[in-house]
Amino acid sequence: MTDGARIRVALADDQELMRQALGIMLEDPPDLELVAQAADGAELLERLRAHRADVVVMDVRMPRMDGIEATRRVRAEHPGTRVLVLTTFDLDEVVFAAIRAGASGFLTKDASAEELAAAIRAVHAGDATLAPRATASLIDFVARAPTAADAETLLAALTARERDVLAELVVGASNDEIAERLYLTGNTVKTHVKAILAKLGLPDRVHVVIWAYEHGLVVR
Amino acid sequence: MTDGARIRVALADDQELMRQALGIMLEDPPDLELVAQAADGAELLERLRAHRADVVVMDVRMPRMDGIEATRRVRAEHPGTRVLVLTTFDLDEVVFAAIRAGASGFLTKDASAEELAAAIRAVHAGDATLAPRATASLIDFVARAPTAADAETLLAALTARERDVLAELVVGASNDEIAERLYLTGNTVKTHVKAILAKLGLPDRVHVVIWAYEHGLVVR
DNA sequence: GCGCGCCTCACCCGATCGGGTGAGATGCGA
């Protein structure tokens, strides 16, 4: 479906039984191929050096090196290898930590063979799969993130030049720096800054920065 | 599984054929009950007043009132009703817009009856389901968001009192305001501020605010 | 007991900032 070749899968789980169960799950699908197994993160990294994998199915809780750290290392050493994290419970902290470490997917261990295979294929295709509860957390996170749209009404009150100055203010430029960058005199900059503060109803440039971040004007 | 009673589902899609197809998909599962149908957002809102629904399965593209706006209204008028958004393509903008409007889930129209039912159950249970591509977008978004952990090394260099002052700086407090809130003299505050600037290697309080936001110290 | 880090406060100084006021040039639309 993706590129003709079989998807090379590596397993990392400290429980022998779980590895066996996962291995069996991966036997049927003809497009999947189990190329490596490991009982912890350190072992996994070692195995991956000999057997490149497209997707690593990784348990979070493992001795020596846990799944989060292992995910980070895998992503650093093998940028092309995607990581699908497996856990017993889909706790928020673990999900976020795994995502930040570079995981592409997240599945609970009660997933069926079909779900696992589908998740591996999705992750390999550059998509992603998350356990329902984890998905809910992410959605909540995204929904909370503000949009630039919220500030647009106030922003519309500013003139073009004032918006230029605002952009400089937001990155922490002093009046002199703004003057230099926009080819203006310090006096002119001050005029614009004063206008901005008045129009936005803010007391000083510090609050302009806060306002900008709070309203999502800054992307980070 | 959730509360014994059947999950009341409402459908909103302008394509008659699609509504029929979805309706048929919902016939089999014994825990789902189709209580209302609508061809656009406005009609949906009207129907929901008579027939409360637990989950609304909503198309994005509809005449009169699109799915995004309809989602917003539904969430405003019926906070207990969850929205599962359906589209033909899982475009990023639509996903984010829908999430911001309050949608709990996101599915492409090529989903199977089982996937649809599972998604409805997940959404009703307070969880969520996303199309794989959409999930990937969200994960990317979350992964990009910085963590407080990034700043912890620098933050560790600050003394307890300096962290108190830092917290005030970040919300835009002037030295006098900080002094008042922390029961200090202006001179003491200045001492702390100077120490903070020196330790963080920043030129002024404006950059402290920027630094805090960039490192995710502020939650928003 | 002595040193060391922390918290507290003080004074001085120069730089920067924000507020107030005014004004010339330009361009756009009524």
Add this chain to the structure above:
DNA sequence: TCGCATCTCACCCGATCGGGTGAGGCGCGC
């Protein structure tokens, strides 16, 4: 053509800020 908004710049003033230096009190560990 006559406003009107915008952009530009100027000067003044008081407030605030950041840097430098010093110092007393307190608690903790060596």
